[in-house]
Amino acid sequence: MAQALAIDGRQDFITTKGRQISRLKCDDDSIAGAVSQRACVYCGARVVLNPITDAIHLVHGPIGCASYTWDIRGSLTSGADLYRNSFSTDLKERDIIFGGEKKLAAAIDELVAKYSPKLVFIYSTCIVGVIGDDLEAVAKAAANRHGIEVIPVQSSGFAGNKAAGYRAACDALFRLTAPATPAEAALAGKDRSINYLGDFNLAGEAWIIRDYLAQIGVDVNVVFTGDASYGELKKATRARLNIMQCAGSMAYLASQLEETYGIPYMRVSFLGLADTADSLRRIAAAMGGGDLSRRAEELIARETAAVQPVIDSYRAKLAGKKAAVYVGGGFKAISLIKQFRELGIEVVMVGTQTGRKDEYETIDSLVADGTVILDDANPAELEKFMAEKGADLLVGGVKERPLAYKLGRAFIDHNHDRKHPLSGFAGAVNFAAEVYSTLCSPVWRQAKTGGDLNG
Amino acid sequence: MLDATPKEFNERTSGGMINPAKTCQPIGAMYAALGVHGCLPHSHGSQGCCSFHRMHLTRHFRDPVMASTSSFTEGASVFGGGANLKTAIKNIFQIYNPEIIAVHTTCLTETIGDDIPSIIKEADIPEGKVVFHANTPSYQGSHITGFSNMTKAMVGYFAEASAAIKKEQVNLIPGFVNPGDMREIKRIAHLMGAPFIMFPDTSGVVDTPMTGEFVMFPKGGTTLGELGDSGNSKLTVALGRFASSDAAEALAKKCKVPAVTLKTPIGIKATDALVMALRRAFVREVPWELEEERGQLVDIMTDTHFHFHGKKVAIFGDPDIVTGLAEFAVSLGMAPVHVLTGTPGGAIGSDVGSFEEDIAAIVGQAGLKANIKAGGDLFTLHQLIKNEPVDLLIGNTYGKYIARAEDVPFVRVGFPILDRSVHSYLPVVGYRGAMRLIEMIAGALLDRQDRDAADEDFELVM
Incomplete structure (x- = not known):
């Protein structure tokens, strides 16, 4: 074939x-009929926002969209685990005909009564985009009713590809992080901390980076969105600098935050020894250098000395x-x-x-x-x-x-x-170990000769 | 993780779901279509649907799952998806070259009202190639409904009563089960000497051997010829009221093939029913191999009954599977106290019985009572278990949260199983499947007993 x-x-x-x-050619729609590996707008929005641990993530649509995304991300939490549940309005035929707004409002009321969240995301799915439910209106009314934040995510599946979903998620995050009071607005960019964008804390990766930065003397204000909580996100604009790993999902938010609050951003990568060291150096320099840079060098030297021999031993085999x-x-x-x-x-x-x-x-x-x-x-x-x-x-x-x-x-x-963190120095070792264990597994010997008993 | 689940029931009237016990029609249709030889399932909707279904099926079967998508855009959702589907059909035959394309719809294309048969008629289909379809609106029923609808579409499009008299063969409709189960049902039919047509048949499609090559259309699957010939069979045995009876009834109507709907053959009683149905139709003696297997199963049941007696069990999942499991649990002396499916309870197209009635009859015959719920979610199941604790939970992977929260032994059966392997290769149906279930259930219960036993109670022989 x-x-x-x-x-x-x-x-x-x-x-x-x-x-x-x-x-x-890239960033274009898939061709009709393709066995594409790509997903949709909703998927993009959901994977970006889902790691927010103490939010209700309510999917407004038929059941499937909620079922397939139930706890699939492997984002770890240090606090709430509300995000690991699956909430859906489970739209039925009559809702398609008469509209789903009432059902959505009732579902929010029930969930708020059960879980007392401070934040509810309501995700639009394909069908909601077609029947035209007014999510903004439902969200606003629910927010007023309960005194919490209810944020609609405009993620109808057909309205673009997964990247459009990232953008919808960024829109929701931008809205969420807007300072609520003049006092909070006055703090924008004033804190000595940074935000870390584009790490979803898979297998605890954001924790590794948070720890490195703490060792250098840089505080992480909030991670977008790995292990993030509502309270942290509300203070996001206080950070002095945004560092961004996964640019595909976060570039739009980073530029919005820069434009609106004057928070500059820089791209980083914590995958591999070279990129990790380089990123730490640049962050230290951007935050003022001096002691920060000295501690960054010490950290890099210490960690590299610890892991380089291990990496080299794998390199010899690979x-x-x-x-x-x-x-x-x-x-x-x-x-x-x-x-x-x-x-x-x-x-x-x-x-x-x-x-x-x-x-x-x-x-x-x-x-x-x-x-x-x-x-x-x-x-x-x-x-x-x-x-x-x-x-x-x-x-x-x-x-x-x-x-x-x-x-x-x-x-x-x-x-x-x-299943293992792949970020930072520790992650580089995990990565090497994983490459080695899969490439050099004895099962491939069977695979190469197996399946042909008559050969 | 489920610490927030309250014990007290507050009536939920919104109709929303918390931790669903079902998913949507299209994935069932995709799985059924994979059971046709040389067929590429096609998802007429946004590309996310196709991607999610393939991801979910891939995680369950750990085999490549091929399907294409119409890749809907904003324009298509306004002006209709006809152009997308026609382009898709053209591209699919050009690039992937399947024998058959099985189109299923999604909530989006159902709502905008795409007329699939008309679009297919206008599509550019190469000589000798076939496109068929099923309507699978995601906002009705569940993945089981979708499986049923796609299976029924196979009858509607292909079955023909072309022979003057019915042939000595039986149609076996296995329902939404694993390829390992389909293989076991076929083995039983073989042993019974009953020529059969199984459809759909995903064995050899999603349980393929490792050969060092990727084959897009593997050897397995019901052939188009067999689907056509199903109209000439003298009997259809539909296994599972929810996933299979609609197709059987359609075949009865279209081709006058008498149909019998049995339970999914999980456990001794339901397997007996299948064997007896085949014996009655083919007037053959049940072969010693099956007699022996059944005898072994009974032997195992007697050897182990004291492990099971009076144990309270909660069972959830797809209705046909849950019904079989509940019946088997009762026959082992267990008490199913909570029985739940996410699929709405009235069997599709059938005017007799419902999930609740079926389960009530099963537990009622043993003088037991159970909380029975169709169209339920796992939040509800968790609440039920909090109010009446159980010794064992049986269900798909999603049960692991409840099992952990309530510290209950857990046996994984059903769809999807995302955190264990091999399950799709080994049957839970038939006498052998029943033996396997006993091994799994007893293993879970006894591992727990070993784990929890004080030193002085820790026993070598159990």
Whole structure:
């Protein structure tokens, strides 16, 4: 089947470094009929907001949208765990005909009575966009009724792709973080702390970074959105600086916060030793340097000394292997290319679901000639290029895992299903260990020879 | 994690769900369509639907799940999805080249009113290729309804009474069960010497062997020829009122194939019913292999009955599975005290019986009473368990929160199971499946007893 992937219009989404001018088409809608790995607006909004631990995340729609996103993110909490429940208005046929506003209002009332939240997000789904329920009005009335914040998230599934959902989530966050009083507004940008954008605390990753920054002497005000609480988010505008890891989801919010409150932002990455060290240095410098920078250097030296020998031991075993990368956003792909290089592994195929033009340009500048770069890939393309380029390992999400295994290739989940933190120095070791354990597992020996008893 | 669940019941009237025990129609339709050989399920809606369903099925089966999407945009939702679907059909045949495309709808396309049959008629379909469809509005029923609707569509589109007299063969409609269960039902039919057509049949599709190659359309699945020939069978056995009876009734109506609806063959009684139905229709003797298996099962039940007797159990999940589990639990001497499904209770298209009545009859025959709820959610189940604690919980993965909160042994059966593997390969149906269930249930109960036992009560022989 791999030879049949010359679907009209897909050629522009694939490029090979060194052979074509890199004018990759991205951030466009998937082609109708594609076995796309992409999700929808609602999915994008939900994954960004869901880690907010003490909020009610109420999905206004038929049951499916709530069922499929129930506790799937693996975001850890240090406090409330309300966000790990699944709330839905479970719209039925009569609601579609007569409108779902009353049901939504009643559902909010019930949930507020049960859980006494300070914050309720109501997510719009496809059908709500079509029947035209006025979420703003319902939210406003409910907020007044209960004296809490009720924020509608405009995430009708069809209104764009997952990236549009990130934007809808950013809109909701921007609204949430707006200072409620003149006194609070006066504090904007005045605190000595920073906000950390684009970490969802998968497997506790944000905690690792928070700890590093504490060691340097930088306080994290709030993380967007890993392990974030309502109270923390309400003070978000006090921070002096925003650092941003996952730019795909957070760039819009960062620029809004800069524009409105004058809080500057800088991009960081805590994936791999080099990026982690570089990010810590830049944060220390941005916050005034001096002692901060000295402590940053000490931390980097200490941590590097601890983990470098371990990384080197893995590198000795892994050098020369080839990896394929297919992840959600561009930032992660860029970091992974560098991180694999630290392990002596070359990335021979790289793609994303929602990477942006500038990110693809960075990718193009990083990879070796002959590397395949592709946007919004389908399984046939992944199979073809992994085989063609001789990739030993695929990095991907849920749907790519069994595909890689079927092809007899190792796999790393760099998405919701990761089980170890992959951030920072500790994460770099976890990553190396995971790459080693999947690439060098004895099961592949069976896979290579198995399945043919008559051979 | 569920500390906030209160024990006191306050009436909930909004109709909203807290921690659902069901999901939406399209995923059931997608799973059913995977059980047709050479078929690519197609989701007519936003791309998120397709992505979520594939993700969920992939997590459950741990196998690649292929399906395409119409990739709806704002424009399509205003002007209708006809153009998207036609483009999709053209692209799918061009790039993926399946034999068949099975289109199912979503809440979005149902609401904007896309007329799928007309769109298919106008679509550019290559010679020899087939497109069929089922309407699966997400705002009605559950994933089980979607499975039922897609299975019924297979009858509507393909079944034909082409032979003058009915053939000595039986149609087996397995319902929303794992490929391991479908294999076991087929094995029983084989042993009974009953030629059969199973549809849908996802064995060999979502439980494929590792070969070092990715095959988009694996060997398994009911063929188009078999679907057509189902109209010539002399009997249809629908397993599970909720997932299978609609298709059987449609086949009876369209092709005059007599239909019998049985429970999903979980446990000894329901398996007996399947074996007897096959024996009656094919006038064969039940072979020794099955007699032996049944005898072994009875032997195991007697060997272990003291572990089960009087144990209170809560069972939740899909209605056909839950019904079978409840019956089996009763036959082991257990007391199902809470029995819940998220699917609405009236069987689709059937005017007889309902989930509540079926379960009430099962527990009633044993002189027991249970809290029975259809269309329920896991918040309700948790409250029920808080008010009347149980010794065991049986259900899908989502039960783990309640099991942890209430410190109850937990056996995973049903869909989805996202945190354990191998389950989709091994049956819970048939006599062998019943043995497996006993091993799982006894294991859970006895592991707990071992864990909790004081040193002086810790026993080697149990």
